[in-house]
Amino acid sequence: MTAADRRTEPVLTLDDLTVVYETEQPVTAVKHANLTLHRGEILGLAGESGCGKTTLAYAINRLHRPPARIASGRITFHGDDGDIDILALEDRELRAFRWERLSMVFQGAMNALNPVTTVRAQLKDTLLAHRPRMSRKEIRERSEDVLKRVGVDPRRLGSYPHELSGGMRQRVMIAMAMLLEPQIMIMDEPTTALDVVVQRDILREIVRLRDELDFAVVFITHDLPLLLEISDRIAVMLEGEIVELETADRLYRDAQHPYTRKLLGSFPSLSGERGAFIRTGIDETTDILAEERA
Ligand SMILES: Nc1ncnc2c1ncn2[C@@H]1O[C@H](COP(=O)(O)OP(=O)(O)O)[C@@H](O)[C@H]1O
Ligand SMILES: [Mg+2]
Structure with missing residues (x-):
């Protein structure tokens, strides 16, 4: 089977997912969401702050905590060895599932590295938690390999987080997410805190990987313009609902939902050929996008 064929197969399905914050005034942050993620695809999830993106990501990872409650729905991971009902996993199964099958890079993750341990120790701990029989040599090789893949010099293995730039720390977090070769990586605003040039470099790296x-x-x-650059398909969320799900090209050319059209209209630089930027390298678009985000 070719990579293109595999890309039409689902790797994750959300059916009717609803997440409620059971606060005094309950907030339904995700409302009956249906979504299919295909193998190897980059699916962008767009929408204004507060629309429920992070809540959705946490629920997929089973990282939601009270007052958040899953009020309806199913989340299914389609592995090569069969389906996994994520919401039904026991704690031990869940620990094995995370990082191994599905990993997450959080919003502000670059500050989530343990400040008192080296990059080497953090990678090693994650590896050993899942592969207790890995040899020292294998651990070293794997750690060096993932760092190289995200563009960090393996000599940085001995560094502490505070010795690294923000961009470098974020790359280490992405390396960590890749460590056990999961089939899915969920990235929640992974580059929002970084300056535009660093952000673009990291995005290009993610697409390449x-x-x-x-x-x-x-x-x-x-950031919808950014998603248009890197995504195969884009889901648009509005007040907890996925209101549109389309290929990036079609969304750009022919958005159906008025809210999507409004979002597209709010980024004046969205003209010309979609995707030209990431695929061809830094050019004058950088300046326009930088101004827009400032
Ligand atoms: N711990 C919480 N308790 C109550 N409401 C919450 C909590 N976390 C998020 N919310 C609410 O859920 C909605 C969605 O938030 P969130 O998922 O963080 O959106 P986004 O990531 O798109 O900015 C918002 O209305 C937010 O106020
Ligand atoms: Mg968020």
């Missing part, structure tokens, strides 16, 4: 390794990515951001 996906092309090389063929994992699926759910890429979450309020």
